Amino acid sequence: MSEHDKLKLEFPTIKRKKEALEFMEEFYEHNSKVFGSGGLIHYLNDYEGWIEKINEDSIREFTEEKVPARTYFLIREHDNKIVGIISIRFKLNKHLQVAGGNIGYSIRPTERRKGYNKINLYLGLLECQKYGIKQALMTCDKTNLASAKTIKALGGEFIREREENEKTPRMVYDFILDVDKLIEEHRAEYCDKIIIE
Numbered sequence: 001m002s003e004h005d006k007l008k009l010e011f012p013t014i015k016r017k018k019e020a021l022e023f024m025e026e027f028y029e030h031n032s033k034v035f036g037s038g039g040l041i042h043y044l045n046d047y048e049g050w051i052e053k054i055n056e057d058s059i060r061e062f063t064e065e066k067v068p069a070r071t072y073f074l075i076r077e078h079d080n081k082i083v084g085i086i087s088i089r090f091k092l093n094k095h096l097q098v099a100g101g102n103i104g105y106s107i108r109p110t111e112r113r114k115g116y117n118k119i120n121l122y123l124g125l126l127e128c129q130k131y132g133i134k135q136a137l138m139t140c141d142k143t144n145l146a147s148a149k150t151i152k153a154l155g156g157e158f159i160r161e162r163e164e165n166e167k168t169p170r171m172v173y174d175f176i177l178d179v180d181k182l183i184e185e186h187r188a189e190y191c192d193k194i195i196i197e
Contacts, residue, residue, distance in 0.1 A: 007116065008195035009072035009086065009123050012054060016073065016082065017047045023073075023082045026108045035147075036087040036104030038071030062091045070127065074107070074120045077195060083111040084120045088127045092137065099164055099172075101137035102128065105147075117150045122190045125154070128179045135176055139164075142171040151175045155182045 012020065024044060027034045034041055038057065043050035057069045067089050074084030086105040089096055096102075103124050107117045128136050138156060140147040152158070156175035164172045 006077040006193060006195050007083070007119050007123070008075050008077065008197060009127065010075045010197075012051060012071065012073055014048065014051055019082050020047060020073070023085070023108055026110060027106075030109035032109050034085070034106045036071070036106050037085050038069065038087045040071075040085070062093070064093045064095075067091050067093055067096060070131075072123075072127070074116065074123070076116075083108055083116050086120050086124045088124055088131070088133075090131050090133065097137070099139060101139045101174075102133060103136055103138050103177075112146070117146070118153055119190060119193055121150055121154050122183070122186055123194060125177065125179050125183050126196070129183055134179055136179055138175045138177060139172050140175075142173055148173055148175075151177070155185060 010016075020040065021044065024034065024037070024040060038050070038054050040050050043053070054071045057066075057071070060066055060068050062068060068091060069087055069089040071085065071087045073082045074086060075081065076083045084105065084107040086103065089100070089102050092102065103121070105117060105120050105124065107120065125136065138151050140151065142161060152175075154177065156177045159174040159176055161171055161173055164170050
């Protein structure tokens, strides 16, 4: 990324509809999975419904079926472009304890390998801190080397390699991130690359 690039998190609104759908289309064009979209992948024909959903997610009560969460676009300041997305789940039900964790994130395919996801995760840790999360659980597929590399770069502690569940026999990695500690350790590195609103 350019030394002049600055990134921020923005809560999605209706005004981003066209850009958000173009963002999602890019994943299909590149045959790439998207994580941390707050369910946007299921609302491509009902963006307004997705906005309603994520607003409800942000204030919902915890249950084993649904958990409180906030989803944000990662915005690059100089061209106001959506370069990524991230979801922060404030509490984990039994499913998210084994598949998903507290944080899910993605960078659009044409903006990868530029260091954006490390900043995306750092901003996500700031959100975790804001909502009182001290230890953030993250999981990623064993084959998702880029995500594992990002988590390790921010200081995520590798916990275990395991089979996700009996129905989906794929191998995943679990990491724990000490939120306050890692924010402080990386503050100087990222303070001039982010915008806090």
